[in-house]
Amino acid sequence: MTPVSLNPADAQRLVADGATLVDIRDADEHAREHIPGALNLPLAGIADMPAPSGPIIFHCRSGMRTAANAARLADAVNGSPSYILAGGIDAWRTEGLPTSVDRRQPLEIMRQVQLVAGGLVLLGVVLGFLTTPIFFGLSALVGGGLMVAGATGWCGMATLLHRLPWNRRTLAA
Structure with a gap:
């Protein structure tokens, strides 16, 4: 059975009544900001999720x-009632509901990849125009790496x- 979509207020009520809120984001995303509990x-x-003892509400960043x-999440709960937080933690925060933020934690790895890749592409283009066209190769290299990451699911820049x-x-958390 496909999980039902819930707005943040309904999700908060279900959690108060004993539902388990499950954050499916990676550990680095959860460490930086998460919904308490x-x-x-x-x-x-x-x-590998343990069998739930009651309703489960899944969430990510944006939903x-x-x-x-949704189908994969429904399979993981073995028939227990399951829900999806519509809009994810972004919607939860927008509704003024509490989140726990730890700004000491680094940015999520994929955001770091986006910043570094974008910076390297921009640097390659600027240096290519201002100095020698060989620097356009830097932009091509980053673009090729992103295509490999998209095709294979492995990102060398994220690994680094x-x-x-x-x-x-x-990593230690």
């Missing part, structure tokens, strides 16, 4: 990941960024 079970390991994986010192706190 939410259990972090990243989507990659959702099939798109949960909606795209994950190992940098400022991201080690999230």
